[in-house]
Amino acid sequence: MRDEQILDVTDLTLRFGADKSGQGGLLAVNNVSFGLNRQETLSIVGESGSGKTTIGRCIARLYEPNAGQITFRSEGGEVDLTHMSKAELRPIRQQIQMLFQDPNASLNSRMRIGDLVAEPLNIHRIGTPAERRDRVVSLLERVGLGADTVNRYPHQLSGGQRQRVGIARALTVSPRLLICDEPVSALDVSVQAQVLNLLRDLQDEMGLSYIFVSHDLGVVDYISDRVMVLYLGTIMELATRDDLFAAPAHPYTRALLDAMPSRRDGRHRKRKVLTGEIAGPTLKRQGCVFAGRCPHATDLCQREAPVLRPWARNPATSVACHHADALDLSTEETTI
Amino acid sequence: MTDTVSNTPATAAPAAEAPLAEHNYQLLSVRQLMWRKFLANRLAVLSALVLILLYLATIFAGFVAPYGPQNGKSRLSYAPPTPIQFCDDAGCSLRPFVHPVKAERSPVTFLLEFVADEEVREYIYFFERGDSYKVLGLVTSDLHLFGLRSDDARIALLGHDQRGRDLFSRIVYGGQVSLTVGLIGVLIMVMLGAVIGALSGYYGGWFDNFVQRFIETLRVFPEIPLWMALSAAIPPLWPPEWVYAGIVVVLAFLGWTGLAREVRGLTLSLKKRDFVMAAEASGASTGWIMRKHLIPNMLSHIIVTATLAVPVTILGESALSFLGIGVRPPMISWGLLLSDAFKVQVIALYPWMLFPAAFIFITVLAFNFLGDGLRDMVDPFS
Incomplete structure (x- = not known):
């Protein structure tokens, strides 16, 4: 079961404010392709504005992509999410649920927890009111909240508890795929771990697949099976978690890893910090999107955009860099 | 490589999180918080009491007034x-x-x-x-x-x-028109304004554009001449009750625009919020989102705006009746009573003929204070 693909995204492109021919505007997602296996966690990492949240929202069809296919496979067969009307999508929505970054904003402050968790059930008219209530209570208990929580309002809960409510809410309709949009970045570090553990346990219990959007590599390292590194809406590297953290193939991945705070041996490490800013996504592109900030960039990088292809040194890793085969990025370059 | 990654202590169990706090202040519902906030505003509470008295006197006008409205010597x-x-x-x-x-x-x-x-x-x-x-x-x-x-x-x-005739009795009976014009007029305004505003904000596009331009067109006309023109169009032979209804419709027709704009703005900001997105991602229909998320979140603001619109409507009716194009005798309204004090001579010799103005003044002031109090109340977390 585990290797069965549940989601297949091909050439996904989204421009905000594009004209009718699908050109112009802000290129948020650029020809992104990836697959997701059953019970797998794929993390999408990148800086702010790299389009990671946008990809998640495209899959949940909160945004309409301009091009590409999103194929979703479930017991009911294979469907292309990009070509479905709202009415056709409704049954599929049960199988794809979302977990939002800020549990404060994603829970309607005027609804009781019980109503919030039951909302997906109510929307899809699943079960009798009594069955719904039982389901809500059992899910709340599963995520570590008492049954008495149902009568409370979101503002009466802590951030961690609210995010648990968000998780319970997403799970009421027994989804196959959960899109987690930075689900722990608004939480305290101690609470983050609890929520991550809960997500991991639930994945095993319910056979969930996760798309995990995050900018926190520590969290990504903890929860992912595979990691996709995004820069300006373009995939830089797609690798298993272990490969990515042990031997990054792309200079940008290296830079992200270097930017990570480390606790190792209590030694202070001089960090190699990227200079410059993420380029404006509205600019006309030529060459590699990362070329402007890449320490290894050459004329070729400025001229021609690299395509995502298997890395010569480890074919399981895909990388979009002209010089990936030549560069050795496995050691931290700047250690004291 | 896992051990180089720092900030993810994987051992803490969910049970370690603090149990739900038992403090009373945390157990207050939003409603209770709002109620507290409202009670803290003394002026608003006083205004609410004054208004309750006024409306009670209006409902039981015959009981409160010692004489019938037309009983004179x-x-x-x-x-x-x-x-x-x-x-x-x-x-x-x-x-x-x-x-x-x-x-x-x-x-x-x-x-x-x-x-x-x-x-x-x-x-x-x-x-x-x-x-x-x-x-x-x-x-x-x-x-x-x-x-x-x-x-x-x-x-x-x-x-x-x-x-x-006893002016006090006539003022009490006059409240039946003056005070209800405000409420019924605002009720119509809220229905028009909230529905049109919400649709305009939610769907956007050409519909939004059309509605907004229409509202702007309505608003560029000076209010009083437009009221006068519209109420002059009410046939003079209509029975007084119909004229009353006509006046209410005229006032409401010109008053819904402000509310529609406010509701549109609120809808625009709410529809981008995460909880609306979450409902959408769960497959909620537009009607569901409106019913369960948008309207409950806008209701308090609508109530505030409506409360503040009541005095405007009351003043509008008074102005029209004062000018003789509002309600007509034998109906009585405060504006109509004031029109008896039209002449300087009357005011100079019989200053008590200005008492209806005091009632208008108190009512308008009370509604404004109440509106302010409600405005504080709807945001109980501030």
Whole structure:
């Protein structure tokens, strides 16, 4: 079961404010392709504005992509999410649920927890009111909240508890795929771990697949099976978690890893910090999107955009860099 | 490589999180918080009480008013307010009384002057029988809050009008028009404004554009001339009740635009919020999102705006009636009563004819304070 693909995204492109021919505007997602296996966690990492949240929202069809296919496979067969009307999508929505970054904003402050968790059930008219209530209570208990929580309002809960409510809410309709949009970045570090553990346990219990959007590599390292590194809406590297953290193939991945705070041996490490800013996504592109900030960039990088292809040194890793085969990025370059 | 990654202690169990806090202040619902916030605003509470009194007096106008609205004695034309006394030359009494008045021509000024007949005491009785009336058009009664037993003397707390009718009674009856115009008018405004505003904000596009331009067009006209033009279009032969309905519609038709704009803005900001996105991702229909998320979150703001729109409508009706194009006799409204005080001469000689203005003033002020209080209340977390 585990290797069965549940989601297949091909050439996904989204421009905000594009004209009718699908050109112009802000290129948020650029020809992104990836697959997701059953019970797998794929993390999408990148800086702010790299389009990671946008990809998640495209899959949940909160945004309409301009091009590409999103194929979703479930017991009911294979469907292309990009070509479905709202009415056709409704049954599929049960199988794809979302977990939002800020549990404060994603829970309607005027609804009781019980109503919030039951909302997906109510929307899809699943079960009798009594069955719904039982389901809500059992899910709340599963995520570590008492049954008495149902009568409370979101503002009466802590951030961690609210995010648990968000998780319970997403799970009421027994989804196959959960899109987690930075689900722990608004939480305290101690609470983050609890929520991550809960997500991991639930994945095993319910056979969930996760798309995990995050900018926190520590969290990504903890929860992912595979990691996709995004820069300006373009995939830089797609690798298993272990490969990515042990031997990054792309200079940008290296830079992200270097930017990570480390606790190792209590030694202070001089960090190699990227200079410059993420380029404006509205600019006309030529060459590699990362070329402007890449320490290894050459004329070729400025001229021609690299395509995502298997890395010569480890074919399981895909990388979009002209010089990936030549560069050795496995050691931290700047250690004291 | 996992061990190089720092900030993810993987060992803490979910149970370690603090149990739900047991403090009382955390267990207050949003509603309770709002209620507290409202009670803290003394002026708003006072205004609410004043308004409740005014509306109660309006519902039970026949009971509160000692006389029927058309019951007048021409010999008491423009007689001043009757002083209520407990003592006179003959001694004191626990029961208040009034002296009957007689009109006499002053030998100096040749004006009619009202002279109290100090020999006669007319006692004021509570829950006294008098003119018959109907409560809410259903129950017939002749019980009055207070009144005199004799028909020779009359009690007029706020004086008499030209035809010798009790101004206080007429003001109480006038409230039936003036106070309900505000409420019914605003009700129509809220329905128009909220629905059009919400649709305009939610769907956007050409519909939004069209609605907004239409609203702008309506708003560039100066209000009073437009009211006048529209109410002048009400046929003069309509029965007074129809004219009343017509005035309400005219006022509401011009008043919904502000609310529509506010609701549109709120919808625009709410529809981008995560919880609406979450409902959408769960497959909620537009109707569901409107019903369960948008409207409940906007309701408090709509109530505030509506409360603040009530005095505007009341003033509008008063202005129209004052100018003689609002409600017509035999209906009574505060604006219509004020139109009797149109002449400087009347104000100079019979200043009590301005009392209806005081009622308008108090009502408008009370609604404004109440609106302010509600505005504080709807944001209980601030």
